[in-house]
Amino acid sequence: MSFTTLGLSPDLLKVLSDQNFTAPTLIQQTAIPAILNKKDVLGIAKTGSGKTASYVLPLLMNLQKAPKLKNRHVNVLVLVPTRELAGQVKEVFRTFSSGLSVPVKTLAVFGGISINPQMTALQGVNVLVATPGRLLELLDSNAVNLSLIETLVLDEADKMLNLGFKEEVDKIISLLPQNRQNILLSATLSADIRSIHQILLHDPLVIKIEGQEDSIDQINQVAYIVSDDKKGPFLRYLINHHEVQQVLIFASSVHTADAVVNKLRKNNFDAKAIHSKKSQGARKEALYLFKSGKLRILVATDLMGRGIDINQLPFVINYELPRSPKDYIHRIGRTGRAGSIGEAISLVSPDELHHFRVIEKKMGKQVEMIDSERVK
Template sequence: MSFESLGLSHHIIHSVKQLGYLKPFPIQEQTIPVILSGKDLMGIAQTGSGKTACFVMPILEKLQQQEVKRDRNIQVLVLVPTRELAIQIDEVFRAFTGHLKREIKTMAVYGGVSINPQMKGMLGVEVLTATPGRLLDLIHNKALSISQIQHLVIDEADKMFQLGFEDELKQIFALLPKKKQTTLFSATLNDKISEIKNILAIQPVVVEIAKDALDIDKIDQVAYHVTAETKGPFLRYLIKENKMNQVLVFVSSTRTADKLVEKLLKNKIRAISIHGEKSQGSRRDHLDYFKKGDVQVLVATDLIGRGIHIDALPVVINFELPRSPLDYVHRIGRTGRAHDAGSAITLLTDEDMHHFGVIQKKMGKTVEIKPTTDINLHGY
């Protein structure tokens, strides 16, 4: 099945191709037509299964057909449990807006930072991705209204309750219009998710996708124990000592990606970054440079990294761990493709050890963790 067959216009397909996606993930095949049809949806799928694009593409598809509104009435509200997820989802929206019929303003808001810039930037926002507490703060300050939203998305709904957002959600639900399209995504189906359905008075189409499995047996995995101070020098040591000519490095944020490239270039390692804040043309060019061998290292975030398909990519390095075990599996799955062996290297600080233990347990494989204290990193 192709993206074209799902009912998406060439405006969206253009971005799909530039991002490097070859075909829809199973959950995208089943959910995109449902959302385009206007029906409520509940998707049960693991993090990293491609679910963000499930709602981003059809929502933008529908929104681009409407007249632009330059006020403080949000058209699409995406509720998420964490700041990191809010930023990531907003990056996905931005990545798909480059070739739409008209400009669509998106924004992510979350706590832990000053509310004033968020209040000032709210005018004209049509798609808002928000954590519940900060959303309520903005509403109380009259920075925006959610009384006219057309589409409500709740992502990682199960985590909303794990993190104690039940009261905030009920306050938000009370402010929403009765008529709207609702999309819920959760890793599990439980009583709390059913409670959300009842509060919102919806009977959604339910799509459940079993955990997908990548063949990771042919990938040689190894991890190295480093400190926060030695992580950068050790990465440069690995690349230089092993004469790596094509290595994909994963990081967790766009800021880290750009800073890491800056350090690599200073140390005479040809590197380039690719992430959601770069233009469509820039992402395409950078990926081409990497594929052709013009640069040794491509530093990527998970958003763009999932769309990178390179035959016989020899090495993937996790400079930072991803949020979920499935994201880790998909990262290392960029190597070891087309029946070729591949190598996956992970750099771990003390703070990463517990999370990496969870990743190994979920993956069903034990990865050797090697010390680095005896390695001379002087000059790296």
């Protein structure tokens, strides 16, 4: 199937071509025509399945015909759980709107930075991408008005609810007009998602894409048994031995992520950490440097790892195992994308062996296990 069959305008088709988007993903094939027709949509699909473009493209097209609103009123509200996702969604809107005949102004607002510049920037905004807490602060300051919202998008709704934003989301929804389009996107169809979808959506088109992101057939996996005190030196050995030019390393805590980076830098490896304790500026810089290939090693926690999507990332290393098999699959799924072969390496301490066997069982794959003492 081609994007030309989905009802998109020539301007958007040209931008897609310029950005080397050749064929729509499964969720885009179904969601784009429905959103163009202003139907409510519930999309269940994993990260990497093309969910963001599935709503950005049709909403941009609909905005070409939308009435001009009074200042500080916005047409589209996109609620997201993290500042990283807010920045990513904003960039997708800006990229695809670059060639449109009717300009569309998109703004991302989130906490952790001064609210005053965001208040000033709200003038003339068509699409507001916001984390719930910061949006409520802006509403309390009368910096934005939601009474004329035409479309509400809840992106990564499962994560938003898991992070405890339900009360804030409910308050925001109560301020919106009843007559609007609703789009709810989630990686899972949990009980919380079922509950909010029953309240929020009106006769929605339900799109469920099974297992798209979690396909790990393109990933070569290997695990090394190594004691905790030797993980640092062995990690550095692996990076040198495999001549790794770019690698995403996962740690299970902020403390460990910082410790790993400090050791790497002391041994002349170019590395940065990304986690919730870093400032917005530091996180944005680290992501930019890594995605643009200017940073060799990025060490991330699970929450921050969700925002890292690189088509040709060659290596992922689990310095520590995650709590759940699903998180393990999500981690290694950062590599082996867009038809490329990926390499996933796990450093497993003797205490983690049983947990790793559980991961293998849930994954349905047996991973080659090597004693690190026999490698060098």
